[in-house]
Amino acid sequence: MQKVRQILPGLIVSLVIAIISQFVAKVVPTLGAATIAILIGILAGNTVLKQPSLEAGTKFSESKLLEYSVMLLGATMTIQTIGKIGIWGVGFILLQMSITIVGALWLGQKLGFGESKRLLMAGGNAVCGSSAIASIAPVIEADDDDKGMIITLVNLMGTVLMLTLPWLGIGLFGGNTILKGALIGGTLQSVGQVVAAASMVNQATVQFATIFKIMRIMMLVVVVLIFGRLHQRHLEAEVAEEAQISGNGSGHWLPWYVAGFLILCAINSLVSLPAIIGTAAHVTSSWFEIIALAAIGLRLNLANFLKAGKKLALYGLGVGTLQVTSALILISILLNR
Template sequence: MTVKRILPGLGMSVVIAIISQFLAQYIPALGAATIAILLGIVGGNTFLKQPQLSRGTKFAESKLLEYSVMLLGATMTVQTIGKIGGWGVGFILIQMTITIVGALWLGNRLGFSQNMRLLMAGGNAVCGSSAIASIAPVIEADEDDKGTVITLVNLMGTVLMLTLPLLGGAIFGGSVILKGALIGGTLQSVGQVVAAASMVNQTTVQFATIFKIMRIMMLVVVVLIFGRLHKRTIENELAEDAEVSGNGSGHWLPWYVAGFLILCALNSLVTLPAIVGATAHTISSWFEITALAAIGLRLNLANFLKAGKRLALYGLGVGTIQVVSALALITLLLRH
């Protein structure tokens, strides 16, 4: 009975994902992920409002993103860090820190809740939708906040995806590693990184991907830190409630983040066959695109637009912080 209730919404999400993958072949600048969430928003706010879709879209939004995060672990190794050197690692760590601090500060100034600020900070600093999906449970974020931030991060990522290749070429000329650092150190999702770097050349894709993978590998650290921040906030606000101090929030990793870490460690120790990594990457991508289609279907466009000005300022502000800090750090640390 439960499967029957899930199938309509899940099936519709899969259909939108398939259409998005097809359209992405003709509009590679947008990418399947962005197309999926846009098609979902249009459909979910017009002719796909049926209540019977809600269970399936909720399942796709939460569970498929979780599996997508876990499978990412099989596509990377700790040894990857060595390819960008100490200065490259330093650049990524400082860039992520600036992005997180900037997103939290700006979100506070604009009056957003702590959960919104943490989701925005993690989504931009680490890996977009996957990071948001990983952070949401440990900070007990509601579905509306998660959907809103995922939509905003993907839309802003699309804008940066189209502009960073031009900006990188204008500032760094023919240096593929510097342009790769700018794209891989700034853009939110792996798909956006690959699409943007492909507008330059294949060598830039390789460097940009390495910088991006370094950010993804910090996902576990960010989830742990944000979980602790959330727990501390609850304890400070409700110190008199004994149950809150003992609920364990922030102490344990979600199962899929632990799975991500285990697969990454396993791949680092024994080097899994190439087909395993390729299969994990393909399945992870399909799960993410299907989940993004479901998020679009579930997003209340009226509520999203109601907060449009503040959200636009937030997205633009965080994007500006990321790009300016990346340009400054690349010039200081990597350019020589």
């Protein structure tokens, strides 16, 4: 009970911000509740809500609720979904993700960022934003500051792309909904951003963009495993004796929530869960993510974020430019046939 009492204040504040964000998102739908939540959290957490009594609850919301959100995503998709975009669509997604990951790692190294920020940035942009970052952070032993900074950067960058990609797609691909869906679904970070951006075009684009996005999400488990292995090799190269005593086995074990994601996806693929379960999982997952993002905003030290502002902005701009450019090239080669 003592632990619950410690968690409640920060959890309630995060929930209130999430509720406010949902209402604001109805007025400004182009931003989306997730982005609004993290922005309100940053503003409040660096001004009126800096009380130490909130720390336990915001930490719980940031870590545990994002983990539950990732797991529940598995009940909203099936392996059969891949068939709807065809072999060339699958090839497009795999190549686009690979280019994003390699490019983000390379650019981050050139800008002098550590392994943790580079891997979080690569995974967050290649897969599914906050959910991917939450899945990757434990296996690479990322600290809360790195996670908060990269989640904020990825969400802000995603918001800019969300407002520009629909018009770019219309200008370049006209009435071809598959190609517009590929550009939006293959590039934007979060599901909410994908749906919001595609909705600016038409409903058919929403359907195709969602399919391309789901394909990326289904690769989450593979990315987590690969990044865990990369981190383990990094440890072995730098501190061989410490890697021998790996207390948490971060490079060898799949986090429980990623395993849960995979199991739920497999069950839904085999027996097709009732629609009400998928809907409930989607709504709950979305709420957990928004509450967690509010908590991340509350916990983000804006002074530290702004201190690294120029380099972070350049990193975000570089990765975003790479994603859009590679998507356009791959679409013209693989899909515009």
